[in-house]
Amino acid sequence: MLGMSWTHAEVVDEVRSVVAEHMEAEADITEKSELVADLGIDSLGVMEVVADVEDRFEMTIEESELQDVATLGDVVAAIEIRLKADDKLKETASP
Amino acid sequence: MRTVVQALEDAAESAHTGFRFIEESKKSEPFFTYSGVERVTARYGGAMQAMGLKKGDRIALILPNNQDFVFAFLGALRAGIVPVPIYPPAGLRRLGGYLENTLHIVRKSGARVVLTDGSIRRLLGTVQSGAPDLQRIEAIEPMRNSREPLEPEKISLDDTCFLQFTSGSTSAPKGVIVSHGNIAANVRRFMEEGLEVEAGVDSGVSWLPLYHDMGLIGFMLGPLYHRNTITYLPPMLFLKRPVRWLETISRLRATISFGPNFAYALCVKRVRDADIEGLDLSTWRAAGCGAEPIRARDLRAFANRFAPAGFDHRAVLPCYGMAEATLAISFPRLGEGVRTDTVDAEGLAGELKANGAESGSGGAIEVVNCGKTFEDHDVAVFDPKDEASEYLLPDRVVGELRVRGPSVTSGYFDEPELTKKAFAGDWLRTGDVGYIVDGDIFICGRQKELIIVNGRNYYPQDLEWEASSIDGVRKGNVIAFGTRRPLDDRERVVVVFETSVTDRDARAAVKNEVRKAVRQATGLSIDDVVDLDAGVLPKTSSGKLRRNETRRLYETGELFKRTSARQGDAIGIAKEIVKSQIGYARDALFIKK
Secondary structure, three states, X not given: OOOXXXXXXXXXXXXXXXXXXXXXXXXXXXXXXXXXXXOOOOHHHHHHHHHHHHHHHOOOOOHHHHOOOOEHHHHHHHHHHHHHHOOOEOOOOOO | OOOHHHHHHHHOOOOOOEEEEOOOOOOOOOEEEHHHHHHHHHHHHHHHHHOOOOOOOEEEEEOOOHHXXXXXXXXXXXXXXXXXXXXXXXXXXXXXXXXXXXXXXXXXXXXXXXXXXXHHHOOOHHHHHHOOOOOEEEEOHHHHHOOOOOOOOOOOOOOEEEEEEEOOOOOOOEEEEEEHHHHHHHXXXXXXXXXXOOOOOOEEEEOOOOOOHHHHHHHHHHHHHHOOEEEXXXXXHHHHOOHHHHHHHHHHOOOEEEEOHHHHHHHHHHOOHHHHHOOOOOOOOEEEEOOOOOOHHXXXXXXXXXXXXXXXXHHEEEOEEOHHHOXXXXXXXXXXOXXXXXEEHHHHHHOOEOOEOOOOOOOEEEEEEOOEXXXXXXXEEEOOOOOOOOOOOOOOEOEEEEEEOOOOOOOEOOOHHHHHHHEEOOEEEEEEEEEEEOOEEEEXXXXXXXXXXXXXEEOHHHHHHHHXXXXXXXXXXXXXXXXXXXOOOOOEEEEEEEEOOOOHHHHHHHHHHHHHHHHHHHOOOOOEEEEEEXXXXXXXXXXXXXXXXXXXXXXXXXXXXXXXXXXXXXXXXXXXXXXXXXXXXXXXXXXXX
């Protein structure tokens, strides 16, 4: 995936698929889902999710950015900051 | 016997060994020889003196970056200033309990300065206004380029080296006074006797937080005395990618590395087969385990899993220690691996005796052997009621472990009452329940209320604070505690609260909210939430909640008799806990007698 560009929807889908792999129970996963409180992933599990997400997007999320990750949307936002900095985030037309 | 400062000055002759700092996002790995460390820390010490700090003044350190921490800590020591390490916040959204705790430590230690980084500094406003002795909160960044010269101070073995704050069982955190003499005594024992370290030759790798004694003394001060090279990884990097710990040991051919039990279990769970192929762990001769209850099963699983990478199962070293004894209390002999004692659960529960049992038979449990204590130190078992430590209990009788010797603290800073209570005669009460066989120490459980899950310490106060914020929960009528059954691989976390809500469904909703709030705030999943009618929780005559008593009532099931509607699973849990010999032993020892 090196050099690949992403749309917001693609980033969300990719993160959702990673998160789904780490969940034990069935639950709807949305951008507002809290990883710990809603999806039942424990704090070490969240670290695992982050490591997997980093591998998929080939990036490192800084510790300072990691501290406040609560929802799936927060993970997406942290990734998009990096993607944008590397000019790998596609602008999508607003609906 | 040398002070830490003398040890650093002596180590400065070493142009080959020192500290290496790995950062996740940086390719370079800055390495400072001890000669370099001596020069840099002089500047940090000088910068602190330029802030007006004098010998004996306290400086609180909230420094998440390893390099900052090492230099600031050692810099303070060289100026005779007493560092007070405080753990950094876990995130910006979980500040309530954190700030309360930090404010308590800053006030209690009388710190004149808090040294932190620029981003944390912005969060500490309430700490500044709540601590009368605190003059300023400084960011460390400018100190990195300081050119202030150090005015050397005369420092002796009796001087306080630093204050190690630990969470008390029923009280707020208290500061263990650790003197230079304590450090010199303990380092000598665990480095020379325990690890048989070859000065300047053995090398270590550590991801342990430096605000905790195992990282701070085990992997910074100990190695400094013996000029061994240590490589530091950020704790968060280990949690994210446990394999980096093992890769670093493999790549640098390190010989010594420690971790709590959960670190070994995490590696078994998370490191992939493909990663193991590239590892060579054959140089790792001391794989220490301590700081939380040790489970033989996890350590054996680790040894098996990494045997193909050359890991020698005999390198595993289950240790016992505590901040009040500086760090280490006992080590097994090197090269023996995990040794255990299989005892009869009934005997342990009924007679408080650790009678040998057939392994695998019903009611048999396995207790890890933590080895013997060091020369000029003593460990013995006493009846907790034996206030003067007059009657040593014989081998295999379960009681309170007590320790004495030059590693033991003189007490808690500015806490004469707590200090008095911590000793029975000239022995330090460890608060741990255990027994001894031919000098080998076996720990059955912890009396303390600290809830330890996955190597992180959770303070019941933090959980209670979060639960209290939920509508329907009676404010200030919440108690959290950890409890452990014999085969549980971790402490079970229980939150009990009072509510005035009567409708069953509404109560269930409140319980869900409590679960969610605690998880959200601390990342910790509660195993059992118990709702009680108003007025049911036990209180002291002054109206304070009694945490130990609540746990006892929970473990014996008595708590549930006080209410009507109760979930089936909760009763099941309570029944199993009643059967647990550890819970029973604790009751019998500390409450009923």
